[in-house]
Amino acid sequence: xxxxxxxxxxxxxxxxxxxxxxxxxxxxxxxxxxxxxxxxxxxxxxxxxxxxxxxxxxxxxxxxxxxxxxxxxxxxxxxxxxxxxxx
Numbered sequence: 001x002x003x004x005x006x007x008x009x010x011x012x013x014x015x016x017x018x019x020x021x022x023x024x025x026x027x028x029x030x031x032x033x034x035x036x037x038x039x040x041x042x043x044x045x046x047x048x049x050x051x052x053x054x055x056x057x058x059x060x061x062x063x064x065x066x067x068x069x070x071x072x073x074x075x076x077x078x079x080x081x082x083x084x085x086x087x
Contacts, residue, residue, distance in 0.1 A: 010034070013029070013033070013034045013035075022042075025039065025042065025043065027042055027043070027046045032045065032049070033045065033046075062074070063075045065078035067081075067087045068087075
């Protein structure tokens with residue numbers, strides 16, 4: 001595909017053709033991919049993004065909280081029980 005000019009280049013990332021291509025690659029069309037012109041670069045960025053978000057999610061799940069009775073919960077469960085008023 002050939003794009004003429006910076007404005008057309010920037011506009012391309014919001015067009016249906018670009019979004020369809022990203023879906024075919026299994027990559028969501030996020031702002032962080034604007035300006036990436038090579039498929040291999042986009043795939044490498046997506047894999048790095050998934051690895052970093054997975055590590056952060058694991059760290060949050062591994063965080064433990066203890067209630068007044070000595071019961072230990074992960075953060076999500078503890079916050080849910082606290083919001084419901086059970087703890």
